[in-house]
Amino acid sequence: MDVTIIANDTRGGVEPYLALGIEAAKRGHEVRAAAPDDYATAFTQAGIRFIPLSGVDREAISAHADRSSLREMGRHVEGLVPVWARDVRDAAEGTDLIMAGIGGMGLARPVAAALQVPLLRAHLQPLDAPSRDYPGPLAPRFDRLGPPGRRLSHVVTRVGTTALLAGPERVARRALGVATTPPVVLPSIVYGFSASVVPVASDRATRRIATGWWALPGDAAVDIPPELASFLDESSQVVSIGFGSMLGPAPERLFDTVARAVTAVGVRAVMLTGWGGLAGTSPTPDIRAVTAVPHGWLFPRVAATVHHGGAGTTGASLRAGVPTFIAPFGADQPFWGSRTHRLGVSPAPVPQSRLTVDVLSRALDRMLRDGVMRERAAALGDTLRREPGAAGVVDHLESVVAG
Template sequence: MSKTKNSETPFHMQEVDPEDTVVVPKDAGSNDDDDGSDMAEIELGSIQTSPNTNYAEYNVSGKGLISSAKVTPDGRIVISLSLKQKLPELPKDYAKDVKEFAIDKDQFDKPPAMSIVIMIVGSRGDVQPFLALGKSLIRDGHRVRIATHSSFEEFVRENGLEFFNIGGDPKDLMAYMVKNPGLIPGLESLTNGDIGRKRKMLEEMLDGCWRACFEPDTKTNDAFLADAIISNPPTFAHIHCAEALGIPLLMSFTSVLAMPWCPTTSFPHPLVNISQSNAERGLTNYLSYAMAEMLTWQGMGDIVNRFRAKTLGLEPLSMRSGPGVVDRLKVPWTYCLSPALVPKPADWRNHIDVVGFYFLELATNYKPAEDLAAFLEKGPPPIYIGFGSVVVEDPDAMTKTILEAVKRAGVRALISAGWGKIGGDIIPDDVFILGNVPHDWLFTKVSAVCHHGGAGTTAAGLRIGKPTIVVPFFGDQPFWGMMINRAGAGPKPIPHRELNTDNLTEAIKFVTSQSAQEAAGRMGEQIRGEDGVTEGVLSFYKHLPLLNMRCDLDPTRLALWWSTEHCLKLSAFAAQVLQDAKKLTVNTLDAHRRIRPKEYETRKKVSDPVTGGASAIFWTITHYYAGIAQIFYNPPKGIVNTTTAIPRGIMNIVADIHEGLHNAPKLYGSDVREHGNVDDFKSGLREAGKGFFYGYYDGITGLIREPMEGAKKEGWLGAIKGAGRSYVNVSHT
């Protein structure tokens, strides 16, 4: 592909630099009446797609690299990398620490109360760990909304969390993923309409995730506006919603879709098979993430750009700026998996945490049905076999294979029917067909487990020290199977299309052996010593730009408004009290505006390719070989700075403020932009979902927990003066 702008090529596929254009192109959907004359379209399934886009293949050629990525019939990605001249391995210290803007290193564990939306696309196994996290955040005083599929509303609400339906059908999603393990369409899906249905579902979920950030609770009608977002990767709306609202985002991984998405030299992208590469192993692994991102972007970038342009009012992204945007912006990540299973790679720096699994205790009051209890008491511990939310294509054949293998191995078995509807009319006496039983109770009763390899089910079994057979269907599941095998706690994973009576029988014999039992026991002991949920909450807090989020007069409250006159970040409560005391008027606030504690420059051109992430390195190798070779031999020193957020008031006063200002010891506030549907100060408070304006408050004397030095002498006027002095210090840094 050339770097020139081609009217026949959709904008999201154009190789333009992030700053090459500021105009929303027609194909990004800038106008509902757009005739789409720059791109012919045809129908595939139920949504339009471009005939110029080969969703199953991506090729690029330049001065330094020829590369290709192709989708195999089962949805895996095969890549080929051919360097035109030899490059050394990436330097060992290529990955730099990230200086995250406005974080509070000393008191990050004491954030103000926030409204947090947790976005989740996937199965019950994806949702469940986030419920454990959400319940812990509620105990810390936050309001938590789980935004996911309608199928899980009852599950969410019965655990005491708010729910918002983002659309999408998890059963359809799981069925699609069985056919297309990498979320990228295989040959069958390209011809039978699956791709069209998947793209339509993606549009629905993007819109649902956005509405989850601000629409009232559907049950109580309570107002809501997100102050922060936690999301798993497949929502795809996360970074775009965070950019539109100017709020912090934490990417998080839990279960079925919890594969390592962060580029590393330690191992390739879990969905990628490397067919050929003349690059060094670490560099090849690293570039595999860029290739996977680009192939994914090729299939959904146009949908994302329509979402950005039409719904969010943001500029579109190109093939240069779209793939790998989260990596390039150094958005923080929390991997909810055990270091015992996946040690943190050295090139995952300080913005990436590996904290341990999240466990939601469901078995506290569980009592098994009488027939299940009788089966367990009747003989030795059985083996558990089940594939959870995975939709099995031929449940009868799968049932036959399982029953015969159980018979040959001479074991008893508990078989979970799940969404795959495994079971049958004739069940042997040494087999019991399960309904919905909590894994944290069930796995204490079995000798070993066999499942699809979702991280949540994997974690539940390993925590109790059970050897594990993984029969992967899609996504990250082969990765978990390999990690378990590497630890000696299970055999090599058996892809579901290769499963037969012989290899399942041998796998059962492996997990019932003494060596596997001992290896799994050791791993279980280490996992039980971890506290993933507690560490996950702290990981979320420590990456927040809290110095931009706290009210300057009462740090226990969240700042919503910026006073340019006094250079203060104010909570709704503080603003009301000051107004009542006639120390502040509505006109002195930036009316119609709301503090934006975090900014994301999604279209900013990277300063150097190494710190710009895998996609930046890929493009530089492809087109500017000489430059990247020099960087490899002499990597840049220092740290990577994240985007700053500067108060508009300061920007208006200090004309020569520059990027180095982020080194100041403290900034008051952030860039604030106009917010829709706000007519005055009161409606602004309503729009923010903060019911403080007309509400009860407990007086000025109890408002300030830790007053500024000026406030100790002169009260609130002194605090305002103190803020002004601090501003002078900042502006002269």
């Protein structure tokens, strides 16, 4: 089997697809992957043929996070789409199947159409999964309206994602010279989360398979600063706090809020500064600030996590079996905050814009001292770690190609 994965996203939206690629390559399949060029080493070291999506200056995004510069960056990215589309089409020649989630779908559909190969939807969120039991990931507020509101929220989510992809897909189709007719879309969707967290269900038209989170294998190479490992070994009461690629209007103030809350509770913390959403240096010996650490390595070594609620970060937190507190910025993050709270493994989410020292202090204190929450988190983590994850997706791919 020859499969091409497209994952044009930030870390939390790329690593799960790297896990899929590693599993497929381990079984002897030919794997190609298109992703931002800063992930080249991770893919090539796994024996995956890498297709770089180059041209986005992530440091510039971090340094200039105002709305006008982000709009300019959006126009810049749209200008890169024709190059990306042609590069992926040429590099994927001969592939049996294209696979992508929402981050790569704007390229995946046109490329699949150009190569006349099937497309498998592989999502990290419950997209294309209408239900009366949970809301759509982009409209979680409709949850309070009951089953009718949840149904409507999935319509809102579908409209939103369609609008999001329309521009890049149109540009890519024009560059590749393909018609607007969609490619062959397989009647199944694989999801990189657990049915224990979001119970997706199949219907007559679509088979929906939630395999569990797609986590990197435990033996994946991890480059950890020795001083960080020593910091974690000194005490079991360490929390992880970080907001990934999210950029708020006042990263210095957010860093100060987090530092003061950590001090107030009397806990030690690893602060993940990411793309600059937290901007500062460790103000006390009990706080260690680092840019990024693989979540699969870090989270099982801490007592609790605080983050923005991205799908991948949420999955890593739940798999670690520790309580998590979500301070969402937007997109699908409020959805994951609501789900974890409903499962009893998290305090109620609080938007990042309303995060204060008092709010974060209470959340930290509860996660560290609420025995019931900690037991629920540990039990859920045990369940999630037993699920097939990436292996389940490759099982499905093999059945699809064989069939």
